Amino acid sequence: xxxxxxxxxxxxxxxxVTAEDLLRMAEIADQSDLFQSVWVGDSLLGKPRFDSTVxxxxxAARTERIRIGVACMASFPLRDPVQLAYQWASLDLLARxxxxxxxxxxxxxxxxxxxxxxxxxxxxxxxxxxxxxxxEILKRLWTQxxxxxxxxxxxxxxxxxxxxxxxxxxxxxxxxxxxxxxxxLHQRTPEQLEFIRRTNTRVAAFAxxxxxxVCDVDDVAWRLADIRDQAAKLGRDPSEIESHVYHNINLxxxxxxxxxxxxxxxxxxxxxxxxxxxIDCWTAAGSAAECIAHxxxxxxxxxxxxxxxxxxxxxxxxxxxVMDEVLPAFR
Numbered sequence: 016x017x018x019x020x021x022x023x024x025x026x027x028x029x030x031x032v033t034a035e036d037l038l039r040m041a042e043i044a045d046q047s048d049l050f051q052s053v054w055v056g057d058s059l060l061g062k063p064r065f066d067s068t069v070x071x072x073x074x075a076a077r078t079e080r081i082r083i084g085v086a087c088m089a090s091f092p093l094r095d096p097v098q099l100a101y102q103w104a105s106l107d108l109l110a111r112x113x114x115x116x117x118x119x120x121x122x123x124x125x126x127x128x129x130x131x132x133x134x135x136x137x138x139x140x141x142x143x144x145x146x147x148x149x150x151e152i153l154k155r156l157w158t159q160x161x162x163x164x165x166x167x168x169x170x171x172x173x174x175x176x177x178x179x180x181x182x183x184x185x186x187x188x189x190x191x192x193x194x195x196x197x198x199x200l201h202q203r204t205p206e207q208l209e210f211i212r213r214t215n216t217r218v219a220a221f222a223x224x225x226x227x228x229v230c231d232v233d234d235v236a237w238r239l240a241d242i243r244d245q246a247a248k249l250g251r252d253p254s255e256i257e258s259h260v261y262h263n264i265n266l267x268x269x270x271x272x273x274x275x276x277x278x279x280x281x282x283x284x285x286x287x288x289x290x291x292x293x294i295d296c297w298t299a300a301g302s303a304a305e306c307i308a309h310x311x312x313x314x315x316x317x318x319x320x321x322x323x324x325x326x327x328x329x330x331x332x333x334x335x336x337v338m339d340e341v342l343p344a345f346r
Contacts, residue, residue, distance in 0.1 A: 016314040016345050019052035019322030020044045021086060021261065022074075023330070025064035029283050031328055034065065038077050040334060045078035049342040052115070053078070054086040054261075054322050061089060061121060061128045062285060068102055075110035082113050086261055086322060087191035087226055089121030092145035093135050096169060099149070100156040100176050107180035114182065116153070117226050117259075118146055119191040143217075144168060150188055150221050157185035189224035189259065190217050200234045212241055219245035224257035230296040235260065236316040257319050262310075263298040264323040266336050270301030277326035298326060303340035314345065 022037045032040075037055075044050035053074060057067035067085045074083050091099075107114045120142040122128060132138060137145070148166040155162045156176040163172040180186050192214040195207050203211075218225045219242050229235050243253035263281070265273040278294045299309040313321050325333045 016310075016318060017051040017320040018049065018342055018345050019054055019082075019259075019320055020050045020334075021054045021056070021322045021324035022070070023284065023324055024055045024067070024070055025058075025062060025284055026280075027065050028063070031280075032330055034070075034073075036330065037065070037070065038073055040330065041074045041081075041083075042077050043334060043338075045081045047338055049338050049346065050081060051320065052082040052084065052322065054084050057085045057088045057090055058121070059090045059093060060130045060134065068106060071114070072106055072109060075106060075113070078110075078113075082115055083110055084115030084189075085117055086259075087117040087119035087121075087189075089119055091118040091149060092120060092142040093131060093137060094149075096149040096152040097156065097171065097174060097176075100153045103153070103186065104157060104176055104178060104180040107182055107186045108178060110181070112180070112182035112186070114180075114186045115189060115224070116186055117189040117191050117224070118150060118222075119226075120146055141168065146190070147217060147221060150190075153188060154185060187223035187257075188221075189226050189257065190222040191226040191228075191261070192218065193228050196229045196231075196234070200231065200237060211238065212245075215242045216245055218242050218256065219249055219251065222256065224259060226259040226261055228261040228297070230262065230293075232312045232316060235313070235318070239316065239318070258317070260313055260318050260321045262313075262321050262323055263326045264306055264333075264337060264341070265298055265300045265326045266303065266306055266333050266341065267300070268302055270305055273300035274298065276328070280326040280328070299323070299341075303336075306337075306341050307344045310341075310345070 022040055026032050041053045044053050055067050055070045071083050122139045145168050148168055152164055157180050160175040162174050194214045195211045225242055239258055246253040246256055265277045267273040274294055277298045282288055299306040327333050
């Protein structure tokens with residue numbers, strides 16, 4: 016199982032890191048042989064932060080080896096897809112083919128989500144429709160010239176993007192989903208299960224990879240099996256769809272203290288009030304042995320990669336310890 020590093024680019028807003036700190040963390044990850052990727056979050060007005068495409072451009076210029084990506088691009092259905100195709104192609108050239116674009120609907124409960132909807136005149140249901148159209152637009156613009164597209168939400172003719180991305184045939188596009196994660200797997204109604212399966216269908220039909228922030232291992236295993244089953248029914252090789260878990264880590268001798276700090280960090284980061292038991296589920300916390308055991312469960316169910324965000328105000332104190340004490344177990 017590979018390990019990625021998620022940079023807390025929203026934490027700039029509450030004094031945990033600076034822009035230069037984030038770039039230095041990316042360099043440290045790149046210079047090690049322990050991290051295989053570096054990720055940044057994304058949002059416009061829903062959960063504002065350092066812009067993901069700007070951040071990734073700087074990371075591309077300061078790294079050589081690691082894959083870099085956005086996890087996930089919550090603004091994806093709000094951005095102009097032709098402009099995004101052009102921007103991302105340039106980013107991929109800067110990164111010499113190392114980018115991964117992870118799309119998601121970006122529906123959030125915070126007040127900023129409603130502001131986005133009013134500003135762009137996009138309803139939550141339309142975000143899912145636009146996501147599918149935008150993915151198709153990017154794929155075609157990155158691999159074809161003189162493209163014509165007729166969709167429900169976007170139309171154009173005779174468009175060519177130059178220069179094309181470095182990755183061939185194109186950069187991978189993943190889809191992230193977490194639908195229904197607040198309801199335990201064994202308590203879901205048939206309607207809830209069917210809704211989650213519909214979100215999985217997008218992955219099976221259109222994506223090169225699947226990313227999720229669902230933390231319950233049994234739930235992740237169920238979703239992964241459903242995506243693979245649907246992909247096979249569509250005639251795809253399920254092994255070609257990468258699986259990726261978006262997770263957190265806080266390495267301290269006192270597990271209770273690690274979870275308490277993680278809750279403070281994540282509550283501010285996401286402008287919410289998480290239940291302590293959810294923080295426990297979503298965070299590898301405590302000693303190195305406890306963190307390894309927590310993450311090992313994802314390896315056991317066949318997840319390809321887990322990306323870790325350090326949920327601590329001491330980013331540069333914890334990062335080397337995570338690298339020295341936890342990551343060698345997954346080398």
